[in-house]
Amino acid sequence: MREVSFIKQNKEKWLAFEKAIFNNDFKDADELASQYIHVINDLAYAQTYYPKSKVIVYLNQLAAKAFQKIYKTKREDNNRLVSFWKTEVPLICYQYRKFIYVAFIIFFAFTFIGAISAANDGEFVRSILGDDYVNMSIENIEAGDPVAVYKSGSNWGSFIGITINNLKVGIISFILGVFGGIGTIYILFENCIMLGSFQYFFYEKDVFWESVRGIWIHGAMEIFAIVIEAAAGLILGASILFPNTYSRMTSFKQGAKTGVKILISTFPFTFSAGFLEGFITRYSNIMPHWLSAGIILTTLSIITYYYLIYPFKIQKQITQSPLLNRP
Structure with missing residues (x-):
């Protein structure tokens, strides 16, 4: 045929x-x-x-x-809650995987721009992070503790404050997707430029590994979650710009519902990142290198598996479902 x-x-x-x-x-x-x-x-x-x-x-x-x-x-x-994270979200991530890939491409591109800008303009880091923060970081480096900023405040105070801030960033990033995804891209741009210039600053001061140990113990999940939240915002924006066979309102409702589910799925990772930053990161300079590297690799592997690998495994169950063998 x-x-x-x-x-x-x-x-x-x-x-x-x-x-x-x-x-x-x-x-x-x-x-x-x-x-x-x-x-x-x-x-x-x-x-x-x-x-x-x-x-x-x-x-x-x-x-x-x-x-x-x-x-x-x-x-x-x-168990609806288990089904949500075990099946529903992974299938959504598979279906909208291109948006996740695009979000990561944008993330790496903007982070690279931040690092290159910092490398070619000595004042760029100060214009992004502010003089007070840069001066404080220089003082910490000279004192032998480049990421001492993560030791300020109490454990619980840091955990709660950081988690609330990260949840706020993720929610705003998603909501601003209503402007055709441009608002989401802007939030991602701000965070990536800051990250790229911040990491180059420590590289330039010859304390890159010390900064990696301090930042990425919690940053692996925190930053990955921000990228996934940006993907949710892009889905929302695309539902408005490209309704396909649906009416624009119907497409928007569907895009909002899908985006909210992806956004909610990142919350456990955001809470985990906040916990690590509040209770673990502050000890990064005294823990063995293998332990800090192990935490980074483990947290990165968990969230990578869930959003980039596990969805493909669930998708395979579509053609292998027992429902296909019903009498």
Whole structure:
């Protein structure tokens, strides 16, 4: 069958299924699972006979949405909270993985710009971080403790204050996505320029490793979470700019709902980063190198696995789901 005929033959069925998923218009889980199987079969057919077709992308996304609905309605899965982090968010991250990739590309680009700017302009770091902060950092370096700033305040006070601030940054970054994603990109720009110039400053002062131990013990999760929150903001912006087959309002509602779920998923990592900064980072200069490096690698591995690797493993379950083998 020619691709055009294949699409023409099934188009109405796919659109009706997509509308039913969005409006939750199903009598029961069996009906949903039955139509899901048809979509999976169409996807397999398209992958076999039209491997380069855009219809594969569409059917893949449609199957992912249906799979989320099925997991929500499975009788054995009574714990909604566990299902949210275990299945729903990873599937969303897989479906919108391109936004996450774009957010990371922007992150690395802006951070690089910050570092290059600091390398070529001796006053750039002061213009970004302020004279007081730079002077304080120089004093700390001369005193032999480059990241002494993280030792100020009490453990609990630092943890609470830092966590609230990071949550605020993430929420604002997401909300500003309503301006076509430009507001989100601006928040990311501010943070990345600061990070790049800050790290170069310590490199220039020959205390780069000391700064890495102090910053990235908590920064691995904190900064990674900020990038994921930026991806959520970009999804919100794209839902307004590119509504596709939906009305702009319907697309916006769907984008906002998806973005909020991704935003909420970052909160445990933000809390963990705040805890590490309040209780662990302050001891970075006295802990063994292997321990600080181990904490950094472990925290980075956990959040990387959850957002960049685990979604692919969950996606594979779509074609291996027991629901496909129902009698």
